[in-house]
Amino acid sequence: MRAVVQRGYGGPERLSVEQRPAPIPGRGQVRVRVEAVSPDSGTLHILTGEPRVLRPFVGQRTPRQPVIGLAFAGVVEQLGDGVDEWAIGDRVTGAAPAAFAELVVARADRVARIPDGVSSGDAATLPVSASTALQAVRDAARIEAGQRVLVIGAGGGVGSFLVQLAALRGAHVTAVVSAAKSPLARELGAERTIDYRATPDPVQWGAHDVVIDTADGRPLSVLRRALTPSGTLVIVGADGAGGPLLDGLERQLLATVLNPWVRHRLTSVVQRENAPDLRVLLDEMEGGRLRAPIDRVLTLEDAPEALRLQAERAVAGKLVLTV
Known part of the structure; x- marks a missing residue:
């Protein structure tokens, strides 16, 4: 099979499309033609x-799994032992x-079944970015109708889903984005946008x-400073300004430590993979x-370019690679 292979840690130059052995599903697994x-x-x-704290789990000097990537959509073509909830030909993500x-x-x-009205390309955007956004809106932020919600990074992969999911809950959404991504944020449900370059001080963003x-x-x-006195701050993911060991996870840990001692509610989200959340998102999409x-x-061959664009935050929303 063709696969995007990573040779060591670094940038997109570490990636190439190569021939690899086809994986065999074990017990409780399915093989999907992507x-x-x-x-x-x-x-x-x-x-x-990066952050370095991840390396004990993925490989200290080089990745233990040479093929990169997480979110996919495709068709089940082989069942492992003990799998009876899926059949050959089922579309899943x-x-x-x-x-x-x-x-x-x-x-x-x-994995979750893809409804007939949802394309594989659309479904592939959900398992990581949209799932993270759902868990942030529903579980961490506990957003309710009528609340004023500020989404920082609203033009990114997770942020573009955050805007939609917060608006679906009846919130009044303000998006902090670049000027170039402001139209997308408004299309997705933001009532107001703030160009973080033109207005960098959170004090000027209003109280949310x-x-x-x-x-x-x-x-x-x-x-x-952008919160009401009893507001909630949610830190999403491991991106941010931090040391080489923890990077953005430093702020997540700090939020947990500080939460009992401040008037605001401070919390964080690192995405948890689960099929029920995927089914919720697929229903909303259908x-x-x-x-x-x-x-x-x-295309799959464009993976190095796609990861370069992702790293440079030059993507409005999501990229999809067809296989």
Whole structure:
């Protein structure tokens, strides 16, 4: 099979499309013929090996799994032992290691059926970015109708889903984005946009019941200036300004430590893979309430370019690679 192979940690120059042995599904697994994949920040962390705290899990000097990628959509073509909930030919989406390939093996209980009205390309955007956004909006922020919600990094992969999901809950959403990505944020449901370059001080952003930060990297004390006295600050993912060991995870840990001692509620999200959340998102997409904010569609051979664009934050929403 063709697969995107990573040779050591670093940038997109470490990637190439090569022939690899086809994976064999084990007990409780399915093999999926991949139709589309989508890069995300988790894939970037695996590519760079940063923050360093991840390396005991993925490989100290070089990745233990040479094929990169997480989010995929495709068709089940082989069942492992003990799998009876899926059949050959079922269309599914999910996240699994080594997804950027013609074939991927995934846990049967962590994939979800793609409805007939949803394309594989759209479905591939959901397993990491949209799942993270759902968990941030529903579980961490606990957004309710009528609340004022500020999404920082609203033009990115997670941020573009945050705007939609917060608006679906009846929130009044303000998006902090670059001027170039402001039209997308408004299309997705933001009532107001703020160009973070033209207006860099959070004090000028107004007071919000919830602030969700996916990209800012500034200290928690600075971001809290955009909150009401009883507001909630949610830090999403491991991106941000921090040391080489923890990088953006430093702010997540700090939020946990400080939360009992400050008037604001401070919390964080690192995405948890689960099929029930995927089914919620697919239902919303099938019903036309949730959109896959796809910037452009590339091919598997374009994976190095896709990861370069992702690293440079030159993507409005999501990229999709067809396989």
